[in-house]
Amino acid sequence: MDKLLIEGAARLRGEVAISGAKNAALPLLCAALLTREPVRFTNVPRLNDIDTLLRLLARMGVQCEREGETVTLDAAQITEPVAPYEMVKTMRASILVLGPLLARCGEARVSLPGGCAIGARPVDQHIRGLQAMGAQVSVEHGYVHAVASRLKGARLVTEMVTVTGTANLMMAATMADGESVIENAAREPEIVDLANCLTAMGARIEGAGTDVIRVRGVERLHGATHRIMPDRIETGTYLCAIAATGGEARLTHTSATYLDSVVDKLVEAGCEITTEADAIHLRAPRRLKAVDVRTAPYPAFPTDMQAQFMAINTVAEGSAVIRETIFENRFMHAVELQRLGADIAIDGNTAVVRGVARLEGATVMATDLRASASLVIAGLVAEDETVIERIYHLDRGYERLEDKLGALGAKVRRVN
Ligand SMILES: CC(=O)N[C@H]1[C@@H](OP(=O)(O)OP(=O)(O)OC[C@H]2O[C@@H](n3ccc(=O)[nH]c3=O)[C@H](O)[C@@H]2O)O[C@H](CO)[C@@H](O)[C@@H]1O
């Protein structure tokens, strides 16, 4: 199994390009199931999660062609509207095929994603929404089995803000009979990206980016070309890495537009940030100031940046309180950060981080995607060598991490 070796204490400097967003690309690729015509995506990141989803789509009969950062999907024929457990268990985003398959084929069998390291990942709101649209849904042997000859437009009110739920229901509603109104909809930029692509495919959607999305069903959707938005979480992760090392660098092919809450926190921590239309420049102070963080749905502070901020707080001046409100078990990085010398006390969904003067390299274990990112940041700051095990988590969500960090002057090596 691959490991990452990080020689710490180098200030990051230079320029690095940000990739397309994993959390936008995954629902977008599923949207190609909605039409018989080819859909072309550009700026698709090279990530294990994308490969997993392409394998899943290919298994259903979708023709997938990849050339560099462009992926063309042709779902003219869907031979088997099934997502098996072996594939879904490695990636909860597979549940995003449920809405499109049901809308297009009138039937879908998709394995339940089950729990994962960061907490339970229930899909009851997806199921309730599809039932409200007239689908017969049963859960048997760990699979969601949904049937509907044609979905009917309906009022869909989710009990909490769910990003994947909003994406699934929005896709299902595009070809329903009549209008659907999704209330308490997720406002995440990735939902807006999905709505833009669906609109280019002929869907009639209003309100994406607000908490009420209206979808008027059409008979059929057609092909389109869509450029995937930049990855705001990869952007935020590199900003944290540069900040923690007291560095100065520029991130290109990205934008601060969707990162207000993260940029505000980095400024509060003492960083100077300047933004251009498609680039962000950060200059860090010698030592960051501790900053409190509370995760919540967009536009508040993202749960996917919580671990990285815990890492930067470990070496900041002062104490920070970190509250995680989305997932019940998303503090697993804390014990690994403690192995590097961090001072962190956890009580339920709250972590208190007291900044220490220095971290020391050690062997640590990555437990989930963003936890891994926090260990990389801490490893870059720590004295001597840090070894990060189980980095397959990182490969799910960070394209060419060692190369990109290397371009910023970090000494990072992958070994098996
Ligand atoms: C609102 C939010 O910040 N969502 C995050 C969540 O999206 P993801 O789409 O995975 O999760 P959801 O947004 O659907 O879930 C948000 C919350 O609602 C609960 N829930 C969801 C659906 C459902 O049917 N029943 C139910 O109880 C979940 O357990 C969770 O506590 O994880 C992603 C990966 O880390 C992040 O990119 C998203 O920012």
Ligand SMILES: C=C(OP(=O)(O)O)C(=O)O
């Ligand atoms: C946990 C994440 O991904 P997923 O929802 O695909 O598990 C993430 O993007 O931080």
